[in-house]
Amino acid sequence: DGGITQSPKYLFRKEGQNVTLSCEQNLNHDAMYWYRQDPGQGLRLIYYSQIVNDFQKGDIAEGYSVSREKKESFPLTVTSAQKNPTAFYLCASRTLGTEAFFGQGTRLTVV
Amino acid sequence: QKEVEQDPGPLSVPEGAIVSLNCTYSNSAFQYFMWYRQYSRKGPELLMYTYSSGNKEDGRFTAQVDKSSKYISLFIRDSQPSDSATYLCAMSDGNTGKLIFGQGTTLQVKP
Numbered sequence: 479d480g481g482i483t484q485s486p487k488y489l490f491r492k493e494g495q496n497v498t499l500s501c502e503q504n505l506n507h508d509a510m511y512w513y514r515q516d517p518g519q520g521l522r523l524i525y526y527s528q529i530v531n532d533f534q535k536g537d538i539a540e541g542y543s544v545s546r547e548k549k550e551s552f553p554l555t556v557t558s559a560q561k562n563p564t565a566f567y568l569c570a571s572r573t574l575g576t577e578a579f580f581g582q583g584t585r586l587t588v589v
Numbered sequence: 590q591k592e593v594e595q596d597p598g599p600l601s602v603p604e605g606a607i608v609s610l611n612c613t614y615s616n617s618a619f620q621y622f623m624w625y626r627q628y629s630r631k632g633p634e635l636l637m638y639t640y641s642s643g644n645k646e647d648g649r650f651t652a653q654v655d656k657s658s659k660y661i662s663l664f665i666r667d668s669q670p671s672d673s674a675t676y677l678c679a680m681s682d683g684n685t686g687k688l689i690f691g692q693g694t695t696l697q698v699k700p
Contacts, residue, residue, distance in 0.1 A: 484632075509686050520595070520677060520692035521633075528686040536687070568632055574686050575640075577623050578679070580632035 481505070484569050484581035490589045491556065491563060499554045499584045501569035510552035511570040511578065514538060521568060527552055528574065556586065564588050592616050595678055595691030604700050608665040612678035612691045615659065619680040622654050624663045627675045627693070636676075637663065668698045 482503045491497045501510065509528045513521040523536030527546040541560025546552055552571075556563045564587050572578035595612045602608055610624075621640045625633035637652040639645045645652045653662040661680075665672055678691040 509688075511688055513690070518597070518695075521679075521690040523687070523689065526686060526688070534685075534687070566630070570688070572688070575621060575683065577621075577635050577638035578688055579635065580625075582632045583630070585630070 482569060482571055482579055482581035484567075484584050486584060487582070489584055489586045491586060492589060494558045496555055496557050497586065499556070499567055499569075499586070501552045501554065501581060503550055503552075503571040505571055505579065506549070507571035507573050507579075508549070509572050509574055509578075510546070511572075512536075512542070512544065512552070512554045513568045513570065515566040515568060515583075524554065524567075590615060593678065593680060593689050593691045596694055597692050599695040599697060601697045601699060602668055604668060604670060604698055606668050606698070608668050608672070608696060608698075610663045610665075610676050610678075610694050610696070612661050612680075613659055614661075614680055616680075616682065617656075617659065618682040618684070619659075620683045621681045622652070622661050623679040624650075624652055625677040625679060626672075627677060633677055668696075670698050670700050673697045 485500045511526040512524040525544045527533035543555045567584045569581045570578040624637040627633040642656045649666045651664040675693045677693045681688045
């Protein structure tokens with residue numbers, strides 16, 4: 479089935495540790511996105527990529543990094559520089575000019 | 590000022606009521622407009638997508654776009670308890686690929 483797969487579903491991070499969230503899509507979409515959602519809040523854009531090997535910062539990129547080496551993959555690394563990483567992370571993809579589709583999210587908790 | 594403003598609610602209505610959800614935006618370059626429904630701890634699911642001013646209907650849902658006023662709406666007819674969720678508006682321009690979300694409105698439909 480076509481879709482977007484995020485893994486893991488739950489992730490725990492120790493203080494000072496980097497962690498990487500996976501996002502894979504088989505929809506042949508050019509653009510991919512990472513969002514952060516805090517309780518009771520909307521989606522805030524972290525990074526997005528329109529084509530392979532290119533990406534742009536969103537509104538809250540500090541403390542995060544991404545790569546886009548393959549069209550179907552857009553992993554997000556939450557670095558130790560992100561001081562408040564506990565949140566729900568959502569990945570989306572779309573063909574530009576059309577609607578976006580989402581994965582089921584990764585819930586990251588600092589322990 | 591945020592690019593997209595959405596009243597967070599919460600909004601509580603009786604079953605069978607007509608619900609009106611609204612977003613305003615400031616960026617006149619936005620061309621593509623979406624509405625999503627999100628249940629707790631899940632990824633958002635697409636309800637409506639439109640790129641032109643006017644109305645678009647799909648079952649009990651009607652999306653309305655007024656580009657001159659920079660205002661979009663989602664109407665839900667004959668609301669059901671299963672419609673209880675958070676509703677997010679999203680919009681994008683045609684060049685940068687940036688996809689921005691509103692804060693989300695929490696809706697409760699009471700039996």
